[in-house]
Amino acid sequence: MNDTAPGPSGRPSPYQSYVYAYPHKTAYRPLPRPLALAGLWADEPKDALSLYLHIPFCEVRCGFCNLFTRIGAPDGLTTAYLDALDRQATAVREALGDASPVRFATAAFGGGTPTFLTAGELERLCDIAEKRMDADLRRIPLSVEASPATATADRLAVLGGRGAARLSLGVQSFVDSEARAAVRPQRRADVESALARIRESGIPVLNIDLIYGIDGQTERSWQASLDAALAWRPEELYLYPLYVRPLTGLGRAGTETDQEWDEQRLRLYRQGRDRLLTSGYEQLSMRMFRRLDAPPQGPDDYACQTDGMIGLGCGARSYTSRLHYSFDYAVGMREIRGIIDAYVSARDFAHATHGRVVEGDEARRRHLLQSLLQAEGMAVGEYRARFGSVPADDFPGELSRFADRGWLEQSADLLRLTPEGLAHSDALGPQLFSPSVRAAMAAYALR
Numbered sequence: 001m002n003d004t005a006p007g008p009s010g011r012p013s014p015y016q017s018y019v020y021a022y023p024h025k026t027a028y029r030p031l032p033r034p035l036a037l038a039g040l041w042a043d044e045p046k047d048a049l050s051l052y053l054h055i056p057f058c059e060v061r062c063g064f065c066n067l068f069t070r071i072g073a074p075d076g077l078t079t080a081y082l083d084a085l086d087r088q089a090t091a092v093r094e095a096l097g098d099a100s101p102v103r104f105a106t107a108a109f110g111g112g113t114p115t116f117l118t119a120g121e122l123e124r125l126c127d128i129a130e131k132r133m134d135a136d137l138r139r140i141p142l143s144v145e146a147s148p149a150t151a152t153a154d155r156l157a158v159l160g161g162r163g164a165a166r167l168s169l170g171v172q173s174f175v176d177s178e179a180r181a182a183v184r185p186q187r188r189a190d191v192e193s194a195l196a197r198i199r200e201s202g203i204p205v206l207n208i209d210l211i212y213g214i215d216g217q218t219e220r221s222w223q224a225s226l227d228a229a230l231a232w233r234p235e236e237l238y239l240y241p242l243y244v245r246p247l248t249g250l251g252r253a254g255t256e257t258d259q260e261w262d263e264q265r266l267r268l269y270r271q272g273r274d275r276l277l278t279s280g281y282e283q284l285s286m287r288m289f290r291r292l293d294a295p296p297q298g299p300d301d302y303a304c305q306t307d308g309m310i311g312l313g314c315g316a317r318s319y320t321s322r323l324h325y326s327f328d329y330a331v332g333m334r335e336i337r338g339i340i341d342a343y344v345s346a347r348d349f350a351h352a353t354h355g356r357v358v359e360g361d362e363a364r365r366r367h368l369l370q371s372l373l374q375a376e377g378m379a380v381g382e383y384r385a386r387f388g389s390v391p392a393d394d395f396p397g398e399l400s401r402f403a404d405r406g407w408l409e410q411s412a413d414l415l416r417l418t419p420e421g422l423a424h425s426d427a428l429g430p431q432l433f434s435p436s437v438r439a440a441m442a443a444y445a446l447r
Contacts, residue, residue, distance in 0.1 A: 012427055013262050015241055019373065019429035022366045023356050023437045025317065025329040026444040034351035035323070037095035044308055044320050046096060048105040051135050053085065053125060054313030055109065056340055057116040059149055068315035068329065069112040070336050078117060080344040081313075082124050088312050089132035091349035096310075104135040105307070108143040112315070115150035119158045126162040133310070138163035145170070148186055148194035156201035166205035166236075167198050173214060173221075174228035181215045182242070188228070195232050204295050205235040212268035213242035213261065222268050226275050235294035238287045239272045241265045241426070269423060283375050286425035305367045306386070314343035318352075321363075325355030331446060362434055363387075364394055368415075369432045373425050377409075377416025391415060398431055 017024075057078065058069045073081075096102050107129060117125060129135045143166040144159055151169060159167065171191050173179050179186050198206055208229045212222055229237060242265070273283065281289040309319040317326035327343060330336050358366060364387055371378030384390055392399060392410070399415070402408035407421030407428055421428060433441075 014266060014424045014427045015243065015262060016427045016430045018240075018243065018426055019369065021317070022369050022429075022433070023324065023358065023362070024441055025326060026446075027437045027440040028324070028326060028329065028354050028356050029440065030354055031325075031352060034353050035325075037092060037350055037352060038097065040320050040323060040325075040352060041096055041308075042099075046100055046102045046308065048103065048307045050304070050307065050309040051104045051107040051129060051133060052309060052311045052313075052316050053107075053109050053114075053129060054311065054316040055111040055114040055117060055125070056081075056313065056315045056336070057111065058113045059116060059147065068331075068336060068339075070333060070340060073116075077340075077344070078121055081340070082117075082121060082128070084314075084344045084346060085125075085312055086128050086132060087347070088349040089128050092310060092312065093133050095350055102134065104133065104140055104310075106141050106143075107135050107137060108145075110145050113147050113150055114144055115146040115152075115155050115159075117155075119152075119154040122155055122158045123162070126158070128312075133312075136163075141165045143168060146194075146198075148191045151194040151197055153197050153201075156197055156203065160201045160203050164203050166207060167201075167203045168207040168209065168236075168238075169194065169198065170209045171225075171229065172209060172211040173217070174225045175217075175221050178214045178217055178221060178225075181217075182211065199232070206232065207236035207238060208232070208234045209238045209240060210272070211240045211242050212272060213265040217268070219268065219271060222271060223275070226272055230275075230279055233291065235291050237276060237281065237289045239269065239276075239289070240287055241269065266423060273423075283422065285374050286422050305370050314339055319358075322357060322359050323352065323355050324358050325352035328354055356437075356440075361394075362437070364389075364391075365432050365434055368395065369429055372408075372415060372417060372432075373429055375417070375422060377414050380411075380413055380415065395432070401431070402428060 054068075056069045057073050058071060093102075109125065114125070115122070126137060130137055142159075142162075142164045144164050145168045146155075147170050151167070156167070169191075172182055172184055174188050174191060176186075176188055195206070195208075210225055210229060269286075273289075276289045277283065280292050282292055283289055306321075308321070309317070311318040311326065314327045317324060328339050330339060364383075367383060367386065368378065368391055371383075378391070380390055387394075399408060399410065402421065403410060405420075405424075407418055407424055409416050409418055417425070417428070
């Protein structure tokens, strides 16, 4: 599916692209020359960083997944990967230096499936974060992604003991036939057992991911999944629309979007949103819902729009105020395996080699985009303080178009999406991409 194409009716699809970071990695390119991390971070504020450790392994690859991950790991590969992660962490922490305070405000283990690792390997992963990067996992929010099959008692005991504050479980559907349709082999009984183990572990925040728009899904079956999830009173719920992307299992099967599917996904989204809002949850974004009485989660002094990120692992990205960088990127299995093999054999982790400069107009777009896609909206004063201008002057065409469509409420102090704007976040976000980023993404040879 072309993420920027209109639907068959000629109207733009409300499901253009899930924008979780800007620019997308398909807009990254090999840098003209390797850049020393010590120089990149020398003048950056480092007192409220985010730390992300990426584990690129899964027991299976779901039909909708286009994440940077491989199925399984030959003997010794996870050990070799953790060895490389250790080398990278050592080099990165040295590059950050000690001339100014280095403090991590938040941490996450993602993937892939971090709990693909054994309990002993998870202990080592935590040691890398703590002993190499000086991140105190018991004092900052640590979020970990898991699957039902890998959320075992011994792994959860490690994570709970090392300070994990949030466990995100990819359920997608409690209906077995829908899980099969999404090429996600699992049984509801196994999902329920995993949820029971998570609750028994004492990890304070449980998030459940659900997907709507699966082949064969109906309002009734979607309601059944919502009810099954709510029975566990998760502190968070994420509701994702199904996307069918190139080089994925569903993509290879030839499933395509159409106007009827768009309408179905919007209908199911509204059904899920309304169900959660009447069940004691607040909406934080198009996807994220949080229980009103959930314990506080997240640092008070970290903002994704302005603060830096350190990403470790071959699928992670890092952000300074001027450059976003990562390793090479791919979706196809053969290419991913090659990138992982290159990572585990690498010795130089002190330089950035792939990335994209994010300055001037791009920095403004990123700040606006990542603020506007949150339900609380964007304070105009914060934007003005950072850039010396106001969004209405910098993006008059885009903001007027959003307002005309009923997606945006504007005042002198705040820009905020309407409920209908939140529903169309995946159409609104891509419209804020710059022409140069669009061109780079279009020219990227997907592999």
